[in-house]
Amino acid sequence: MKKKDGFSHKLGSWLDRDNVAGYVFILPFIIGLIVFTAIPFFTSLYLAFTNYNILSAPKWVGLDNFKKMFLEDDLFWTSFKVTFKFALIQVPIKLTVALLVALVLSRSTRLTSFYRAAFYIPSLMGGSVAIALLWKQLFSPKGVINQVLGFFGLPDSTAWLGNPKTALGTLIALGVWQFGSSMLIFLAAIKNIPQSYHEAAIVDGAGPVRRFFSITLPMLTPIIFFNLINQVIGAFQAFNSSYLITGGKPLNTTLYYGVYLYNKAFNQFEMGYGSAMAWFMLLIIAFFTALIFRSSSAWVYYESEGR
Amino acid sequence: MLMKYISPSMSRRRAVSTTIYHVLMLLVSFLMLYPVLWLIASSFKPNGDIFTTATSLIPAQSTLEHYIKGWQGFGGYTFTVFFKNSLFVAILSAIGMTISSALVAFGLARIRFKGRNVWFVLMIITMMLPGQVMMIPRFVLFNKMGWVGSYLPMIVPSFFASGFNIFLIMQFIRGIPRDMDEAAKIDGCSWYGVFFRIIVPMIVPSLVTVGVLTFMGSWEDFMGALLYLNKPATYTVAYALKMFNDSSMSDYGATFAMSTASLVPVLTLFFFFQKNLVEGISIQGLKG
Numbered sequence: 001m002k003k004k005d006g007f008s009h010k011l012g013s014w015l016d017r018d019n020v021a022g023y024v025f026i027l028p029f030i031i032g033l034i035v036f037t038a039i040p041f042f043t044s045l046y047l048a049f050t051n052y053n054i055l056s057a058p059k060w061v062g063l064d065n066f067k068k069m070f071l072e073d074d075l076f077w078t079s080f081k082v083t084f085k086f087a088l089i090q091v092p093i094k095l096t097v098a099l100l101v102a103l104v105l106s107r108s109t110r111l112t113s114f115y116r117a118a119f120y121i122p123s124l125m126g127g128s129v130a131i132a133l134l135w136k137q138l139f140s141p142k143g144v145i146n147q148v149l150g151f152f153g154l155p156d157s158t159a160w161l162g163n164p165k166t167a168l169g170t171l172i173a174l175g176v177w178q179f180g181s182s183m184l185i186f187l188a189a190i191k192n193i194p195q196s197y198h199e200a201a202i203v204d205g206a207g208p209v210r211r212f213f214s215i216t217l218p219m220l221t222p223i224i225f226f227n228l229i230n231q232v233i234g235a236f237q238a239f240n241s242s243y244l245i246t247g248g249k250p251l252n253t254t255l256y257y258g259v260y261l262y263n264k265a266f267n268q269f270e271m272g273y274g275s276a277m278a279w280f281m282l283l284i285i286a287f288f289t290a291l292i293f294r295s296s297s298a299w300v301y302y303e304s305e306g307r
Numbered sequence: 308m309l310m311k312y313i314s315p316s317m318s319r320r321r322a323v324s325t326t327i328y329h330v331l332m333l334l335v336s337f338l339m340l341y342p343v344l345w346l347i348a349s350s351f352k353p354n355g356d357i358f359t360t361a362t363s364l365i366p367a368q369s370t371l372e373h374y375i376k377g378w379q380g381f382g383g384y385t386f387t388v389f390f391k392n393s394l395f396v397a398i399l400s401a402i403g404m405t406i407s408s409a410l411v412a413f414g415l416a417r418i419r420f421k422g423r424n425v426w427f428v429l430m431i432i433t434m435m436l437p438g439q440v441m442m443i444p445r446f447v448l449f450n451k452m453g454w455v456g457s458y459l460p461m462i463v464p465s466f467f468a469s470g471f472n473i474f475l476i477m478q479f480i481r482g483i484p485r486d487m488d489e490a491a492k493i494d495g496c497s498w499y500g501v502f503f504r505i506i507v508p509m510i511v512p513s514l515v516t517v518g519v520l521t522f523m524g525s526w527e528d529f530m531g532a533l534l535y536l537n538k539p540a541t542y543t544v545a546y547a548l549k550m551f552n553d554s555s556m557s558d559y560g561a562t563f564a565m566s567t568a569s570l571v572p573v574l575t576l577f578f579f580f581q582k583n584l585v586e587g588i589s590i591q592g593l594k595g
Contacts, residue, residue, distance in 0.1 A: 015497075015499075016497040016498055016499075018420050019420045019421050021414070021418055021497075022418040022419075022420025022421075023414075025413055025414025025415075025418065025498075025502070026410070026411045026414040026415060026426055027410075028410060028411055028466065028467045028468045029407075029411040029426070029467065029468045029473065030426070031467055032469075033429060033433065033467075035467070036464050036467060037433055037436065037441060039444070039448070040440075040441040040448065043444035043447070044443060044444045047443065054447060104332070107328075109325075109329070115335075115336055116585065117581060118336035118337075118339050118340050119339055120584075120585070121340065121574075122343070124523065124573060124584075125570055125573050127527060128527040128529075128545065128569070128570065128573070129527070129529050129545045129549050129566075129569070130346070130548060130566035130567070131342070131343075133549075133562055134342060134343075134345075134563070134566060137559065138345070143358070143361065144345060144361045147362050151362065181588050184585055184588040184589050185589060229435070233435060236437065237438065239530060240530070244529070244549065261439060265443050265446075266446075266534070271443050274443050275444070278439050278442065278443065281437060281439060282437055282440045285437055289435065
């Protein structure tokens, strides 16, 4: 072996110390965290208390943005309510469907991988522009949905996306259609439940329904918890479907918080106001995440804690 | 075996219930895929037929005119340009994300350095931070750097790893026995040698998963293009599709054809890497 000179040998062994090598490996994360997360995060907090149109320097206005938001801006409250309603309806339906389908799919057959693919594909591309444009056509007055309804003799002239009563529901349907990735997570968790638990319960005479409520469901609560947090965070940030399909119309019934925030910041260049809205959303998401966490001790079952 | 004790009538009942199961599952699968199948079918139908034969999935007359016409794009730029742009952004993002996330995952999963737990917790927190809080200041930052109008804001952040991908690769690394690193260390291998010679060859499936998921996310990214791209020559497929639809409102066929074309890369990757994707998504929920 070739002998290294003293300096590079020292450098080499210094770089190989645990405390040095560890930081060398995680360096990309540290830089990214500082530049693309931490600095923007705190800048955003500062901007929330300013008037800023990106062309001239931010001007400190104290709590004005928040006052305007809470007291004067009706559209702010509209978009908040729309998003809240969207999350409140979509998340439970999506997770229930994902769980039920995962249960049905946990029975292994030769066709299981085909079914799994068919259920997963929508969540792979449901957020794309292509599907948004398609959804617009499917639910247009002369679209497929109305034609199928007409075929069965049902009312077939609803303007799904033009009617304030149905527009949000149409977007929720697009979200629920993408239950596939939550389903895969449930499916993996169901397969992880030791078969012996079920066998023991069968010996004790428990039927499938009893086994679901006494074994499967409790064992799945940590995963339900995880999916719930993920889906709530995702729902509050929804953007594409409203922006691309309805543009927030009709009568602002589909004006998501994210879309209104975008309009304020990037169409009207009220970046200070937009930042204030973003921080309010962060607090709301933090509040719900904390609520789910606090409530979790009551309903999430961790096996390691014993029974 | 139990089978011996199952009477003929019981096995017949089981066969019937299995058949019902598959009929129902096939029906539901069909309904789930129906919108996509309809999109594909409509892209081959003459414009006059799309809504008059909307419930039929098999075009009575099929035509390629929508693809030929749609591919011409708009503003003097064809979809060849938009596909090239998207490929450029998505491939570079995927490469950057895979390399950076693998490095960070190894550091956090294997090396016992001071402050490791703090960084791990910070990583988990970043996974829960809503991206929209960072949207405005990031735009301001990139604007100051003169990056707006280029692909840099859509590519560069990928080179600095992301919580979810780090977590996914960490789960794979944890499955490799530590004895292997320790044996290599005793033989005089450095941490860098352990990573490149021992760990990397064993976590290839997870690297493929991260690469494919990043590629797909970048391919479908609409928000990034909406914020940062301002010249048609630079549009990615996702953004071009929206602009194309706005410019040719009544030409449904062409929009459907280009929509279908835009989904081809995603579907192709899905069929080739289905196993990796399913595994990757499943791991997301199984905390270590």
